[in-house]
Amino acid sequence: MAFPSLQSDRLVYRQFQAEDLELVFYGLSHPEVIRYYGVSYDSLEATKEQLAWFKNLEETKTGLWWAICRKEDGVFVGAGGFNDWSHEHQKAEVGFWLLPEHWGKGYLQEGMPTICQYAFERMNLHRIEGFVVDDNQNCRKAIEKVGYKYEGTMRDCEVKDGKFISVAIYALIR
Numbered sequence: 301m302a303f304p305s306l307q308s309d310r311l312v313y314r315q316f317q318a319e320d321l322e323l324v325f326y327g328l329s330h331p332e333v334i335r336y337y338g339v340s341y342d343s344l345e346a347t348k349e350q351l352a353w354f355k356n357l358e359e360t361k362t363g364l365w366w367a368i369c370r371k372e373d374g375v376f377v378g379a380g381g382f383n384d385w386s387h388e389h390q391k392a393e394v395g396f397w398l399l400p401e402h403w404g405k406g407y408l409q410e411g412m413p414t415i416c417q418y419a420f421e422r423m424n425l426h427r428i429e430g431f432v433v434d435d436n437q438n439c440r441k442a443i444e445k446v447g448y449k450y451e452g453t454m455r456d457c458e459v460k461d462g463k464f465i466s467v468a469i470y471a472l473i474r
């Protein structure tokens with residue numbers, strides 16, 4: 301099946317390419333991006349794992365992630381998508397990150413509804429879950445604006461940088 305490229309007012313959503321390695325490394329090693337994010341890399345070589353993960357999600361129908369770019373000039377602004385796709389329970393986990401130079405432009409406000417609409421209509425999802433480190437106010441504020449409902453917090457449920465962290469559960473129901 302051809303990769304489902306999407307578009308919205310200011311953005312296009314395309315398949316990741318090998319040429320995106322440096323951009324993904326820049327994002328997933330940037331201190332502001334990885335502060336509350338579950339994945340980070342300390343080398344270009346290690347970042348190849350992330351591109352392989354995107355590819356494997358597509359090939360195994362366990363998810364779908366897009367490279368998000370500006371429509372006007374193709375500049376890469378970030379990534380968003382779904383993993384842990386349960387066909388049986390019609391649900392998946394959502395993820396989203398933007399390069400800091402593209403924060404504060406409403407790209408999540410535009411991008412999240414776009415990929416979620418695809419997920420509900422073409423991936424036959426009924427529920428989309430977001431697991432957000434409870435201190436990540438930027439993310440919480442942004443996803444609440446696009447309809448995610450707070451369902452509760454898993455207290456001290458993970459260890460990050462040697463400290464226990466709590467994770468808030470958000471969900472969007474079709």
Ligand SMILES: CC(C)(COP(=O)(O)OP(=O)(O)OC[C@H]1O[C@@H](n2cnc3c(N)ncnc32)[C@H](O)[C@@H]1OP(=O)(O)O)[C@@H](O)C(=O)NCCC(=O)NCCS
Pocket residue numbers: 332333334336337395396397398399402403404405406407408409410432436438439440442443
């Ligand atoms: C989470 C994250 C994507 C939020 O990015 P963001 O740019 O703050 O969020 P939005 O796209 O919703 O932008 C909203 C802001 O853009 C402003 N904005 C500018 N132009 C806008 C437009 N056309 N439409 C809407 N908002 C606009 C809004 O005023 C708002 O600013 P405010 O927050 O000061 O009120 C970003 O902080 C990030 O990448 N964090 C690191 C990764 C991460 O933690 N991901 C976890 C999962 S979300």
